[in-house]
Amino acid sequence: MAAQDVIVIGAGAAGLAAAAALAERGRRVLVLEARDRMGGRIWTRHEAGVAAPVELGAEFIHGHAPATVAWLRRAGRGVVESPDSHWRLRDGVLQQRDSYFLEVQKAMRAALDRMTQDISLAELLDTHLKDVLSPEARNYARMMAEGFDAADTTRASARAIIEEWTGDMLNNAPQGRPEGGYSSLLEALAGALPADKVHVRLQTVVREVRWARGHVEIFGESFGRPYQVQAPRAIVTLPLGVLQLSPQDDGAVRFTPPLDMKQEALRGLGFGPVIKLVLRFQTAFWETLDDGRYRDAAFLHASECPFPTFWTSVPLRAPIINAWAGGPRAAQLSAQSRDGVPTLVDQALQSLQTMFGLRCDVRAELQGAYMQDWQRDPYSRGAYSYQAVGGENAREHLAAPLEDTLFFAGEATASEDDAGTVVGALQSGERAAAEVLQTFTPHA
Ligand SMILES: Cc1cc2nc3c(=O)[nH]c(=O)nc-3n(C[C@H](O)[C@H](O)[C@H](O)COP(=O)(O)OP(=O)(O)OC[C@H]3O[C@@H](n4cnc5c(N)ncnc54)[C@H](O)[C@@H]3O)c2cc1C
Numbered sequence: 001m002a003a004q005d006v007i008v009i010g011a012g013a014a015g016l017a018a019a020a021a022l023a024e025r026g027r028r029v030l031v032l033e034a035r036d037r038m039g040g041r042i043w044t045r046h047e048a049g050v051a052a053p054v055e056l057g058a059e060f061i062h063g064h065a066p067a068t069v070a071w072l073r074r075a076g077r078g079v080v081e082s083p084d085s086h087w088r089l090r091d092g093v094l095q096q097r098d099s100y101f102l103e104v105q106k107a108m109r110a111a112l113d114r115m116t117q118d119i120s121l122a123e124l125l126d127t128h129l130k131d132v133l134s135p136e137a138r139n140y141a142r143m144m145a146e147g148f149d150a151a152d153t154t155r156a157s158a159r160a161i162i163e164e165w166t167g168d169m170l171n172n173a174p175q176g177r178p179e180g181g182y183s184s185l186l187e188a189l190a191g192a193l194p195a196d197k198v199h200v201r202l203q204t205v206v207r208e209v210r211w212a213r214g215h216v217e218i219f220g221e222s223f224g225r226p227y228q229v230q231a232p233r234a235i236v237t238l239p240l241g242v243l244q245l246s247p248q249d250d251g252a253v254r255f256t257p258p259l260d261m262k263q264e265a266l267r268g269l270g271f272g273p274v275i276k277l278v279l280r281f282q283t284a285f286w287e288t289l290d291d292g293r294y295r296d297a298a299f300l301h302a303s304e305c306p307f308p309t310f311w312t313s314v315p316l317r318a319p320i321i322n323a324w325a326g327g328p329r330a331a332q333l334s335a336q337s338r339d340g341v342p343t344l345v346d347q348a349l350q351s352l353q354t355m356f357g358l359r360c361d362v363r364a365e366l367q368g369a370y371m372q373d374w375q376r377d378p379y380s381r382g383a384y385s386y387q388a389v390g391g392e393n394a395r396e397h398l399a400a401p402l403e404d405t406l407f408f409a410g411e412a413t414a415s416e417d418d419a420g421t422v423v424g425a426l427q428s429g430e431r432a433a434a435e436v437l438q439t440f441t442p443h444a
Contacts, residue, residue: 004030004199006436007218007229009206009253010237012040013189013422014409017067017429018235018436019200020192025437029198030229032218034205034379038190041239041380042422043372044183047280050320052313053181054278056372058422059322063173065423067430068185072178075188079176082298083314089302089355094294100140101165107132108141108162115159120389121145124158143303146327149420150272151386153327160387160416167417182422208254209234213403233405233439235432237425240412241271241381243398251378265398268391269412273330273375274383277307277323277348281365284319286312289359305351306333319367323348326383334375345369384420385412395419399428404439407432 006022008015011033019029037043045054061068061079069079086097111128119128125138133141145151145161164170178184193200204222211217216234220227236243238253244266245252287295294300300310307323325333337344348369353362374380387394399413409432414424 004028004229004231005233005440006030007032007216007231007234008237009209009218009234010040010239010410011035011038011200011202012237012239012410013042013185013425014237014411014429014432015040015235016186016189016193017071017426018237018409018433019198019429020189021430021433022436023192023194023197025433027197027437027440030231031198031200032204032206032220032229033200033202036203038200038202039182039186041374041383042182042186044181044186045370046181046183050280050318052316052318052320053183054280054320054370055181055322056276056278056370057374058182059177061176061178061423062421063169063175063423065418065421067426068178068423071185071188071426074192075180075184077179077184077188079174080179080315081174081176083296084175085296085298085314087294087297087300089300089305092357094300094355100137101144103137104133104141104144105166107137109166112159112162112166118157118159118389118392120154121151121156121158121161122153125153139303143301143308146329147309147324148326149386150274150326150330150383152270152272155270155388157387157389157391159392163416169417185422206238206253208256209236209406210256211402211406213405216405233407233436235407235409235429235436237408237410237429237432239271239380239382239410240266240269240385242379243412244271245381259402261402262398265391265394268388268394269385269398270388271382271412272327272384272386273334274324274326275307275330275333275344275373275375276371277344278370279321279323279345279348279352279366280368280370281319281321281362282367283365284312284317285360285362285365286321286356287317289356300355302351302355305354306347307351310352310355321352323351330383331375334373337373344371386420387416399431401432401435407435 005027008031022029041057043056087094206220208219217230247254309324374383401407409428411425414428418424
């Protein structure tokens with residue numbers, strides 16, 4: 001392939017969507033990816049004998065997500081809707097969903113109308129809503145912020161959380177999964193990269209980006225050897241956790257000149273930790289427990305457990321359960337596993353056993369477990385972004401191009417409604433590609 005017009009750093013959803021959009025308009029693109037695979041925080045495994053895909057990263061499609069649905073359609077795939085069936089452990093008994101969310105939403109909406117300045121979610125719950133919501137409802141809100149948003153409630157913007165929880169994505173909108181797993185989306189994206197226009201270079205780690213108006217030079221290692229490449233434009237899709245490293249940190253990508261103008265935006269966002277563990281059992285034993293009460297259970301919650309949330313693969317029938325912890329709890333679990341204390345699998349099994357009580361032996365059913373620690377992953381450093389107090393316009397500022405030369409995409413640069421998700425990443429890649437295209441004179 002002749003010299004490239006654009007270098008895209010990162011072959012996750014954002015980078016691949018950007019490359020596809022640029023190639024469609026005739027541009028030559030070089031995609032540099034540190035890992036030995038495409039997809040970044042999308043990583044699907046298909047295991048023999050298991051009817052559902054094993055998702056180590058993204059799994060759900062939140063809301064209508066038109067960009068995700070359109071790409072899936074190109075792969076001949078649809079969306080498998082997941083039932084909204086939640087069970088919660090209360091007083092040692094699993095009970096079907098309570099109405100905390102509606103109660104929390106109502107109180108939050110009213111609080112937003114009275115808020116004159118942004119505060120943390122913890123402050124909102126502990127002061128403004130202390131006498132409005134029951135301790136159980138406040139605990140539920142904390143759990144939801146940690147579990148769904150992967151957020152530290154002492155840092156997370158109350159305003160952003162309220163807007164998200166009362167907005168369209170969590171209300172009046174379906175939740176589903178890509179048919180065949182998120183690998184279907186990657187197949188569609190990879191299929192939209194014509195070989196004569198796009199070259200994806202795997203195992204190519206970017207270490208330094210030198211840039212000046214109209215010129216970008218990139219240094220790093222490709223297959224373990226020093227590597228250097230250049231182009232008039234670059235799109236940076238590095239995860240927020242990588243961008244937030246100091247230049248002297250191990251694994252940091254150094255920008256020359258440095259991205260001083262992005263520092264405030266980087267401080268306005270948090271990058272939440274998540275531990276997701278996929279447990280594979282001999283049988284879907286929970287389907288027959290207690291006369292089949294939990295046969296169609298989608299989510300199981302136990303707020304006091306190290307892993308407070310579990311989900312099954314319904315409507316698909318598979319002997320797997322996902323264990324999930326987000327926010328400070330996930331950071332703690334990740335640190336514990338580092339010290340070699342009880343392993344994460346042990347913690348997950350204990351949590352699940354607490355949920356089901358002595359009616360079954362969860363450990364005896366276990367066949368295997370799959371996990372990726374995204375916090376320790378050098379090319380991710382966390383799971384996904386959330387808005388911190390004071391970070392009102394942070395995403396927009398992070399997304400802003402520099403000198404018509406460096407462009408920014410990735411879930412952290414998406415609009416607040418879609419940030420932290422695959423659809424946000426896809427849309428951000430398409431947006432950055434459109435910005436790049438505007439700076440080129442059109443092809444004859
Ligand atoms: C456990 C988990 C569960 C999730 N669940 C969901 C979900 O259910 N639904 C949903 O919509 N979203 C979910 N997400 C979020 C979703 O996965 C991300 O928002 C999305 O995949 C991000 O895409 P991206 O392209 O912005 O970033 P990434 O996918 O992280 O892509 C960035 C790429 O840059 C590469 N890179 C990093 N450093 C370098 C370097 N120095 N040199 C070269 N390349 C580099 C990385 O390897 C990566 O491939 C989840 C995320 C996690 C971790």
